[in-house]
Amino acid sequence: MSVDDTSNARRDFLRKSLTLIPVVTLATTGGASLALAETKERQRDEDKPGQSARADAYQPTFFTPEEWAFIHAAVARLIPADDRGPGAVEAGVPEYIDRQMNTPYAQGANWYMQGPFQPDAPSEMGYQLKLNPQQVFRLGIKAADDWSRQQHGKPFAELDTATQDAALRQFEAGKAEFDPLPAKTFFAALLQSTKEGFFCDPIHGGNKDMVGWKLVGFPGARADFMDWVERDVAYPFPPVSIRGERA
Amino acid sequence: MAKVMQKADVVIVGFGWTGAIMAKELTEAGLSVVALERGPMRDTYPDGSYPQVIDELTYSIRRKLFADTSKETVTIRHNVSQTALPYRQLGAFLPGDGVGGAGLHWSGVHLRVDPVELRLRSHYEERYGKNFIPDGMTIQDFGVTYEELEPYFDFAEKVFGTSGQAWTVKGELVGKGKGGNPFAPDRSDHFPLTPQKNTVSAQLFQKAAWDVGYHPYDLPSANTSGPYTNPYGCQMGPCNFCGYCSGYVCYMYSKSSPNLNILPALRQEPKFELRADAHVLKVNLTDDKKLATGVTYVDAQGNEIEQPADIVILGAFQFNNVRLMLLSGIGKPYDPKTGEGVVGKNFAYQNMATIKAYFDKDQHFTNPFIGAGGNGVAVDDFNADNFDHGPHGFVGGSPFWVNQAGTRPIAGVSNPPGTPNWGSQWKAAAADYYNHQLSMDAHGAHQSYRDNYLDLDPTYKDAYGMPLLRMTFDWKENDIKMTHFMVDKMKRIAEAMNPKAINVQVKAPGTHFNTVSYQTTHLNGGAIMGTDPKTSALNRYLQSWDVHNVFVPGASAFPQGLGYNPTGLVAALTYWSARAIREQYLKNPGPLVQA
Numbered sequence: 072m073s074v075d076d077t078s079n080a081r082r083d084f085l086r087k088s089l090t091l092i093p094v095v096t097l098a099t100t101g102g103a104s105l106a107l108a109e110t111k112e113r114q115r116d117e118d119k120p121g122q123s124a125r126a127d128a129y130q131p132t133f134f135t136p137e138e139w140a141f142i143h144a145a146v147a148r149l150i151p152a153d154d155r156g157p158g159a160v161e162a163g164v165p166e167y168i169d170r171q172m173n174t175p176y177a178q179g180a181n182w183y184m185q186g187p188f189q190p191d192a193p194s195e196m197g198y199q200l201k202l203n204p205q206q207v208f209r210l211g212i213k214a215a216d217d218w219s220r221q222q223h224g225k226p227f228a229e230l231d232t233a234t235q236d237a238a239l240r241q242f243e244a245g246k247a248e249f250d251p252l253p254a255k256t257f258f259a260a261l262l263q264s265t266k267e268g269f270f271c272d273p274i275h276g277g278n279k280d281m282v283g284w285k286l287v288g289f290p291g292a293r294a295d296f297m298d299w300v301e302r303d304v305a306y307p308f309p310p311v312s313i314r315g316e317r318a
Numbered sequence: 319m320a321k322v323m324q325k326a327d328v329v330i331v332g333f334g335w336t337g338a339i340m341a342k343e344l345t346e347a348g349l350s351v352v353a354l355e356r357g358p359m360r361d362t363y364p365d366g367s368y369p370q371v372i373d374e375l376t377y378s379i380r381r382k383l384f385a386d387t388s389k390e391t392v393t394i395r396h397n398v399s400q401t402a403l404p405y406r407q408l409g410a411f412l413p414g415d416g417v418g419g420a421g422l423h424w425s426g427v428h429l430r431v432d433p434v435e436l437r438l439r440s441h442y443e444e445r446y447g448k449n450f451i452p453d454g455m456t457i458q459d460f461g462v463t464y465e466e467l468e469p470y471f472d473f474a475e476k477v478f479g480t481s482g483q484a485w486t487v488k489g490e491l492v493g494k495g496k497g498g499n500p501f502a503p504d505r506s507d508h509f510p511l512t513p514q515k516n517t518v519s520a521q522l523f524q525k526a527a528w529d530v531g532y533h534p535y536d537l538p539s540a541n542t543s544g545p546y547t548n549p550y551g552c553q554m555g556p557c558n559f560c561g562y563c564s565g566y567v568c569y570m571y572s573k574s575s576p577n578l579n580i581l582p583a584l585r586q587e588p589k590f591e592l593r594a595d596a597h598v599l600k601v602n603l604t605d606d607k608k609l610a611t612g613v614t615y616v617d618a619q620g621n622e623i624e625q626p627a628d629i630v631i632l633g634a635f636q637f638n639n640v641r642l643m644l645l646s647g648i649g650k651p652y653d654p655k656t657g658e659g660v661v662g663k664n665f666a667y668q669n670m671a672t673i674k675a676y677f678d679k680d681q682h683f684t685n686p687f688i689g690a691g692g693n694g695v696a697v698d699d700f701n702a703d704n705f706d707h708g709p710h711g712f713v714g715g716s717p718f719w720v721n722q723a724g725t726r727p728i729a730g731v732s733n734p735p736g737t738p739n740w741g742s743q744w745k746a747a748a749a750d751y752y753n754h755q756l757s758m759d760a761h762g763a764h765q766s767y768r769d770n771y772l773d774l775d776p777t778y779k780d781a782y783g784m785p786l787l788r789m790t791f792d793w794k795e796n797d798i799k800m801t802h803f804m805v806d807k808m809k810r811i812a813e814a815m816n817p818k819a820i821n822v823q824v825k826a827p828g829t830h831f832n833t834v835s836y837q838t839t840h841l842n843g844g845a846i847m848g849t850d851p852k853t854s855a856l857n858r859y860l861q862s863w864d865v866h867n868v869f870v871p872g873a874s875a876f877p878q879g880l881g882y883n884p885t886g887l888v889a890a891l892t893y894w895s896a897r898a899i900r901e902q903y904l905k906n907p908g909p910l911v912q913a
Binding site: 148149151153155156158172176179180181182183184185187189192193195196197199200212236239244261262265266267270271274275283284286287288289290291292294295296297299300301302303304305306313315 | 368370371372373374375379381386387388391394399403404405406407409515516517518521539556557559560561562569682683684685688704711726727728731739740741742744745746748749752755777778830831832833834
């Protein structure tokens with residue numbers, strides 16, 4: 072019933088050119104069987120028009136390599152790949168965050184950013200820092216890595232996962248002292264962006280293969296439930312995206 | 319020097335529900351009308367095109383249809399001793415922006431008003447005595463009755479294409495056992511459309527409410543249960559419960575909006591002109607400040623333009639109406655120290671509490687992605703004065719409801735209390751509970767107080783160099799007492815559903831107003847209507863007591879917050895005011911009520 076049944080020249084071309092890809096995938100995922108599975112998935116993806124490159128092929132344009140390593144490591148702990156399915160890295164959350172950093176939102180374009188600023192105001196007064204999201208990420212990642220070096224002698228991305236989890240809990244609770252901004256503020260932005268990237272429409276670079284939506288049973292852009300309103304049953308159809316991808 | 323445009327009979331500031339209703343009514347009376355909207359042009363196409371509109375990140379999270387705080391926002395403080403801080407990012411409330419205003423992104427809960435709430439102070443004094451109302455609570459009567467407004471409620475429902483079930487029509491019982499509300503006041507006609515279907519969550523609420531002895535009814539929704547053509551000839555299609563309602567433009571032409579239900583008719587009217595990207599700076603007055611001569615606005619290119627007019631309608635969002643009055647010098651600013659002055663007085667909100675119920679994955683599939691903005695099941699047993707407040711010592715009531723408007727996973731994933739916010743446990747709970755939960759609200763009325771008020775901020779300015787509006791606002795003992803009473807009564811419904819876990823979200827004693835977490839956009843007061851120019855800014859026809867050719871429709875006219883959502887009363891009051899302009903003011907321009 073899908074596009075897989077229709078053969079055309081473009082598909083043949085893609086299929087042939089795909090033989091080059093597993094080398095790259097192998098390097099980052101480590102494991103022949105995984106690489107093979109990825110090849111098959113990629114073939115399917117490439118058949119769909121407009122599909123972006125896979126998470127591990129994406130080259131960041133905002134983050135530096137050090138920042139990119141932090142983002143990868145941190146989001147992999149916030150939403151881990153586990154027995155319930157793929158996590159944030161597999162969903163393309165790092166790509167999502169990098170792409171968001173190049174939008175007007177990340178420059179604080181629709182926030183009121185006139186002073187005077189009262190950064191120590193109580194939390195119920197809302198965000199009162201002078202920093203826009205680009206600065207929150209850039210300064211926050213550096214502060215987190217500095218903190219990690221101080222505590223453990225190496226940057227966050229090189230810590231073992233249990234130490235990373237413990238560090239994230241310190242950031243979350245504001246127990247780690249960051250100089251340029253509160254650790255809590257940085258953690259909240261990181262976690263919110265991670266969930267956005269995990270559950271957004273794939274058009275934004277995250278939620279690749281709709282893994283976030285499949286996990287929770289959200290049908291995406293189907294947006295027509297007239298026949299299911301009153302029924303206390305599982306909705307049977309898999310998600311679709313704005314671009315028309317089907318999970 | 320500002321460029322001066324050709325004079326219009328009427329200039330309207332803001333093109334949401336009130337601006338659109340006034341434009342339609344006043345062009346029908348033969349007047350030329352110019353409507354100025356600060357935000358961009360918006361309509362079903364292209365802003366609500368499928369599938370682009372089915373995008374939670376763009377619409378809900380990045381707030382596509384909401385006010386741009388970089389240009390204009392408010393400042394907030396909890397009491398007069400504090401320095402107010404800017405509301406830098408949208409949080410607790412979400413004002414709209416662009417053609418359609420909040421009427422484009424709203425959900426569509428379309429209720430009338432409990433008649434008691436229109437004469438709240440008189441009613442409480444009569445039933446419970448003058449001493450029952452606590453010191454510092456400044457609730458007032460609206461100065462208009464339900465019976466006077468009934469024809470306008472009826473007409474507004476027909477314009478909106480509202481789905482619902484009457485309890486009585488002209489005294490005849492029609493709604494028993496069919497989803498009618500036994501506490502509803504009498505109506506002159508049925509709803510234009512029958513109620514929508516009920517979601518599984520709403521069905522569970524309905525059954526549990528019956529089980530604990532309450533009286534559930536189908537929530538009237540301005541989402542269509544079938545195809546509809548309104549009195550203006552505007553057509554709507556049936557709602558398919560897509561779940562992208564609140565915060566979105568309805569791609570199905572099913573959620574009523576000024577853009578869908580009024581603008582197509584206005585477009586046929588040569589005497590009507592709509593200018594988007596026109597940000598009004600102030601209303602211009604004669605030297606004696608007794609008459610408005612028009613407004614001054616800034617266009618998209620930054621040009622300052624004067625639009626002269628004989629009648630000025632302030633149809634902006636609640637707090638923008640108040641701000642424009644303060645910036646223009648219309649009426650005396652309110653002073654909380656003396657209690658004198660009227661503009662900025664009686665600023666009130668909505669007193670919300672929420673209970674979430676989580677079911678086992680084999681117990682119920684509530685599928686919360688299915689929804690319609692105004693749809694649900696409610697009970698009014700504790701709304702308004704439908705129960706004896708005497709033993710409880712607080713003023714105000716609250717409807718309770720399941721109003722499943724459609725949730726999406728970035729904002730909508732909600733786990734049982736005690737679940738971590740991230741990691742494998744969070745992920746497992748998200749997978750296990752997302753489709754097995756429901757949320758119910760106690761949508762409480764909120765009272766007005768002497769020291770909750772609006773004025774101009776001394777420090778912070780908007781993008782045009784004008785002072786921001788300052789909110790001085792906090793929760794009071796009455797509010798906390800009421801919300802705890804309501805949550806206890808609502809919890810009985812939640813428990814009767816036999817869920818695996820519940821999460822009760824209610825303000826603890828001593829809680830300050832939190833500007834971050836979304837509550838509602840139902841802000842009220844600041845330019846209130848009433849019977850006495852010493853205690854209200856507007857007379858009962860929403861006409862300024864001080865400048866008789868300025869009319870100010872909107873929830874800014876409410877002397878306190880209702881239990882119900884405000885849009886139904888806002889629309890009815892706007893039609894009521896428009897009718898007074900058409901039938902009385904045009905014949906004899908001057909004050910419609912003698913002070």
